[in-house]
Amino acid sequence: MFSIGICPTCDAGVLGLRKCGVCRRVVVLCDECDAAWIDHRVEARGTRGDETMPCPGCQADLWSGGATWATPAEIKATTWCAGPDVTLTESEPFEPRR
Amino acid sequence: MSNQNQQLIRLALRLFRRAGRKLACGAAIGLCLAAVLYVLVLQPIAEKRFGVSLPSILTADRPADGPAERPAGKPSSRPSADRDVDPGSVLTSRGKGVYESPAGIRYTRGSQHGHRFAHVLAHARDEPNRHGQHGVFDEDDPAAVVALVDEAYELALAGERTRVERDGQRMVYTVDMNRRVGYVGGESGARKGNPAARHIKLVMIEDRLITAFPLRR
Numbered sequence A: 001m002f003s004i005g006i007c008p009t010c011d012a013g014v015l016g017l018r019k020c021g022v023c024r025r026v027v028v029l030c031d032e033c034d035a036a037w038i039d040h041r042v043e044a045r046g047t048r049g050d051e052t053m054p055c056p057g058c059q060a061d062l063w064s065g066g067a068t069w070a071t072p073a074e075i076k077a078t079t080w081c082a083g084p085d086v087t088l089t090e091s092e093p094f095e096p097r098r
Numbered sequence B: 001m002s003n004q005n006q007q008l009i010r011l012a013l014r015l016f017r018r019a020g021r022k023l024a025c026g027a028a029i030g031l032c033l034a035a036v037l038y039v040l041v042l043q044p045i046a047e048k049r050f051g052v053s054l055p056s057i058l059t060a061d062r063p064a065d066g067p068a069e070r071p072a073g074k075p076s077s078r079p080s081a082d083r084d085v086d087p088g089s090v091l092t093s094r095g096k097g098v099y100e101s102p103a104g105i106r107y108t109r110g111s112q113h114g115h116r117f118a119h120v121l122a123h124a125r126d127e128p129n130r131h132g133q134h135g136v137f138d139e140d141d142p143a144a145v146v147a148l149v150d151e152a153y154e155l156a157l158a159g160e161r162t163r164v165e166r167d168g169q170r171m172v173y174t175v176d177m178n179r180r181v182g183y184v185g186g187e188s189g190a191r192k193g194n195p196a197a198r199h200i201k202l203v204m205i206e207d208r209l210i211t212a213f214p215l216r217r
Helices: A073-078 B005-049 B116-123 B144-156 B186-191
Strands: A002-006 A016-020 A026-030 A035-037 B092-095 B098-100 B135-136 B162-168 B170-176 B182-185 B199-205 B208-214
Touching: A016 B092, B116 B135, B116 B144, B116 B208, B135 B144, B135 B186, B135 B208, B144 B162, B144 B170, B144 B208, B182 B186, B182 B208
Parallel strands: none
Antiparallel strands: A002 A016, A016 A026, A026 A035, B092 B098, B135 B182, B162 B170, B170 B199, B199 B208
């Protein structure tokens, strides 16, 4: 999976790039505290998970419904990912157990 | 064994020598009584009332940094922490996949692990290849992990040794446990020599737990 840093909310989770299974957007998702943002501007208000993890673009669950970690091609096709203030790190993915 | 414990033993031996043979028996009885008084009464009261961490006589101290040693090989009668542990084995079922801890924390469905209980238990094991840090509890017994999270929650509700941040509906509590409760694992934790963790971070929506894990500060 590709990530862009550490979550500012919990100071621990990796901010992974997740592709929504419904709206197909690549969004930013903390895999520790279930917080998501529409893009790399994580100081902005995003969505917060409870029993599901709502996509900040369409509210669909980011842990199910065909959502996946974004591939290099999907990241390349996402405009904000190519910005100068985005540093990508690749690490082992954790596939959700649902 | 810590330096403090070694000093206690040295002091006891010195007292034995000074007491001589005639008083040796009486001194031994006196020391035993003092040790029992310390372990059962003085140490728990002082730690609870004043929040200090006194040396333990009965248990070996954990290393300041690095993973805690856990018994290996022999299977335990209690299940070790694993995402497949039945939440009902340590929590009270409230129906519809909701489980409640003795302190009143509700563990619901959610997270990448499918259930908050499994998500918390993921912190009972290190993930050395995980990017960034991964707080790891010294305890790997699910009941002990739940008890530790409960203790942190009760301190947070009482406003003791707790830093509070609000994130919309959520409350983020960073609780100083006043003792080692785990270590910092993951890739960056390993790079730093797995520093000891003395705090627990709780992310809650009212009484529903989102995550809980040990952290350095």
